[in-house]
Amino acid sequence: xxxxxxxxxxxxxxxxxxxxxxxxxxxxxxxxxxxxxxxxxxxxxxxxxxxxxxxxxxxxxxxxxxxxxxxxxxxxxxxxxxxxxxxxxxxxxxxxxxxxxxxxxxxxxxxxxxxxxxxxxxxxxxxxxxxxxxxxxxxxxxxxxxxxxxxxxxxxxxxxxxxxxxxxxxxxxxxxxxxxxxxxxxxxxxxxxxxxxxxxxxxxxxxxxxxxxxx
Amino acid sequence: xxxxxxxxxxxxxxxxxxxxxxxxxxxxxxxxxxxxxxxxxxxxxxxxxxxxxxxxxxxxxxxxxxxxxxxxxxxxxxxxxxxxxxxxxxxxxxxxx
Numbered sequence: 001x002x003x004x005x006x007x008x009x010x011x012x013x014x015x016x017x018x019x020x021x022x023x024x025x026x027x028x029x030x031x032x033x034x035x036x037x038x039x040x041x042x043x044x045x046x047x048x049x050x051x052x053x054x055x056x057x058x059x060x061x062x063x064x065x066x067x068x069x070x071x072x073x074x075x076x077x078x079x080x081x082x083x084x085x086x087x088x089x090x091x092x093x094x095x096x097x098x099x100x101x102x103x104x105x106x107x108x109x110x111x112x113x114x115x116x117x118x119x120x121x122x123x124x125x126x127x128x129x130x131x132x133x134x135x136x137x138x139x140x141x142x143x144x145x146x147x148x149x150x151x152x153x154x155x156x157x158x159x160x161x162x163x164x165x166x167x168x169x170x171x172x173x174x175x176x177x178x179x180x181x182x183x184x185x186x187x188x189x190x191x192x193x194x195x196x197x198x199x200x201x202x203x204x205x206x207x208x209x210x211x212x213x214x215x
Numbered sequence: 216x217x218x219x220x221x222x223x224x225x226x227x228x229x230x231x232x233x234x235x236x237x238x239x240x241x242x243x244x245x246x247x248x249x250x251x252x253x254x255x256x257x258x259x260x261x262x263x264x265x266x267x268x269x270x271x272x273x274x275x276x277x278x279x280x281x282x283x284x285x286x287x288x289x290x291x292x293x294x295x296x297x298x299x300x301x302x303x304x305x306x307x308x309x310x311x312x
């Protein structure tokens with residue numbers, strides 16, 4: 001799921017909710033005096049049909065429309081560009097050595113493959129680690145260790161460990177909240193987003209609080 | 216050829232002036248089109264250069280100081296997801312046989 005798709009869908013939904021009347025992508029296209037197909041292709045559920053590098057004037061028109069309508073957004077918000085100043089980061093002085101159980105993604109949580117000794121800053125007693133047995137492209141290499149806190153409630157934009165029905169394997173997904181919808185996306189933009197429905201019966205095992213990345 | 220001459224000259228001038236050799240500092244981290252991009256600065260140069268994570272990991276990660284590695288991990292966690300920290304430490308794994 002591209003950030004433009006998420007941001008735009010969220011804006012359309014928020015406008016509908018705020019105005020208490022349905023606002024659609026077609027209405028947005030009409031308001032921007034642009035062909036409906038341009039907006040449709042930005043939020044197309046099929047990644048192969050979705051445009052992820054729209055023209056800057058298209059983005060500016062969308063941003064101007066929503067800003068004029070009272071939404072506080074920028075082009076960066078729409079693109080999902082998040083730049084962080086590395087040198088401004090504070091290092092955690094409260095890291096403590098913990099010994100926690102280690103599981104493999106494949107065997108889910110049925111049996112620990114061992115323990116790890118790892119530095120963490122958490123008071124939670126309900127944490128465990130998962131060792132990745134294959135690359136999680138484009139971010140993490142095989143052998144990376146994911147520390148999961150079972151006590152944390154998933155929030156918008158957190159990484160979660162998820163167990164799907166009929167699958168033994170645990171998967172790492174990004175959790176999004178869009179109005180009343182709960183959506184899971186993957187690092188791989190080609191994978192379709194999953195809307196969490198009560199009928200899906202998937203279990204969010206916990207929130208990923210640390211990744212010891214294999215380099 | 217010319218590049219090597221300049222490199223030698225650079226080293227000699229730095230030695231004469233008592234300056235340290237090239238030191239890379241990660242400056243800004245961002246996600247561009249789903250890829251992590253790191254802008255770094257080099258000592259005595261005014262510009263920052265950008266590298267994708269894969270390239271940075273191979274060429275620079277081992278060269279930067281421990282403090283910069285830890286700060287980079289904190290920043291990287293923030294660009295990937297909320298409440299996430301990335302560490303480049305290898306924890307001790309005790310496997311059960």
